[in-house]
Amino acid sequence: MKERIVLNERQKDTLKEIGNICAGNAATAFSQLLDRTINMNVPRVHFLPVEQVPDAVGGASQLMVGVVLQVLGDAPGVILLLFPQADARVLADILTGHKSRGKGIFTEMDQSAIKEAGSIVSASYLTTFAHFTRLSLIPSTPGIVIDMAGALMDYILIELAAASAYALLLDSEFVDAKKSVRGHFFLLPNPGSFQAILKTLGESDG
Amino acid sequence: MGAKVLVVDDAVFMRKMIGDILKKEGYEVVGEAENGKDAVDKYAALKPELVTMDIVMPKVDDIDGIGAVKIIINSDPNAKILMVSAMGQHALVVEAIQSGAKDFVTKPFQPSRVVEAAKRVLEG
Numbered sequence: 353m354k355e356r357i358v359l360n361e362r363q364k365d366t367l368k369e370i371g372n373i374c375a376g377n378a379a380t381a382f383s384q385l386l387d388r389t390i391n392m393n394v395p396r397v398h399f400l401p402v403e404q405v406p407d408a409v410g411g412a413s414q415l416m417v418g419v420v421l422q423v424l425g426d427a428p429g430v431i432l433l434l435f436p437q438a439d440a441r442v443l444a445d446i447l448t449g450h451k452s453r454g455k456g457i458f459t460e461m462d463q464s465a466i467k468e469a470g471s472i473v474s475a476s477y478l479t480t481f482a483h484f485t486r487l488s489l490i491p492s493t494p495g496i497v498i499d500m501a502g503a504l505m506d507y508i509l510i511e512l513a514a515a516s517a518y519a520l521l522l523d524s525e526f527v528d529a530k531k532s533v534r535g536h537f538f539l540l541p542n543p544g545s546f547q548a549i550l551k552t553l554g555e556s557d558g
Numbered sequence: 559m560g561a562k563v564l565v566v567d568d569a570v571f572m573r574k575m576i577g578d579i580l581k582k583e584g585y586e587v588v589g590e591a592e593n594g595k596d597a598v599d600k601y602a603a604l605k606p607e608l609v610t611m612d613i614v615m616p617k618v619d620d621i622d623g624i625g626a627v628k629i630i631i632n633s634d635p636n637a638k639i640l641m642v643s644a645m646g647q648h649a650l651v652v653e654a655i656q657s658g659a660k661d662f663v664t665k666p667f668q669p670s671r672v673v674e675a676a677k678r679v680l681e682g
Contacts, residue, residue, distance in 0.1 A: 448571070461574070468569045471644065472666050475646050493568065
């Protein structure tokens with residue numbers, strides 16, 4: 353049975369503020385990884401039912417590259433970092449220093465690079481989030497899935513047995529002087545984890 | 559030729575990145591390993607002077623990154639191992655250092671950080 357969570361405005365503001373700081377730190381991590389200055393446009397922060405995740409990234413049939421990590425510790429859940437295929441292509445080209453062979457072709461090195469970047473950025477988000485919530489949040493080793501957004505969500509909900517009813521979305525656009533890479537960062541807390549998060553923030557209604 | 563290095567990471571991209579950084583500084587990358595078990599086997603075979611070891615890797619034959627550190631140090635107490643961790647892995651880093659690793663760098667890193675740490679470990 354799904355937990356029903358209705359966030360009040362103060363809770364939403366708190367999560368948005370933390371989301372902004374998380375994304376800023378992730379941009380710093382991205383800059384260090386790419387060894388160039390990366391700026392981040394102000395992210396869109398949303399709290400939405402998981403079934404609306406595919407629509408939030410452009411529709412269920414949108415081809416995406418997803419980096420998936422499980423969150424272990426005090427507030428278990430799943431982290432999903434989604435890149436539209438074209439943005440993943442740009443990211444892979446920047447990281448590997450190679451010219452793309454085609455929009456939809458990702459070599460082993462491309463996939464490894466995207467997975468590593470996703471892992472580093474996710475760890476940055478999670479570390480910042482853990483700092484504010486004072487929770488122990490430990491990321492697993494990352495996995496990569498290339499599929500349509502709808503199928504990707506099915507994978508997460510079924511294969512990873514993710515039980516979250518809601519997702520916190522931090523939409524980010526990382527930009528340097530020449531190129532930009534859009535990424536959608538989702539935190540999908542397991543039932544109970546959201547209340548644990550809000551409680552540590554002193555924002556629980558319970 | 560510089561010191562012989564074994565680069566251990568489950569991500570081929572990260573192995574290449576670390577290998578390239580060290581090669582530019584004159585180190586000789588004598589091998590790469592993609593898991594803890596592979597690292598233990600290649601350490602015994604290649605006898606590197608420095609190992610860079612990813613701290614979080616999938617277990618193979620029940621050996622992960624820290625497990626590999628323990629086995630290598632047990633067989634060669636003078637082994638020089640530099641851990642490579644991501645943010646938020648402080649507890650694992652402490653465990654690795656207590657197990658015999660000499661130092662660590664945190665991803666994402668700038669190339670100079672890796673070079674400085676490698677030098678520190680080799681001189682230590």
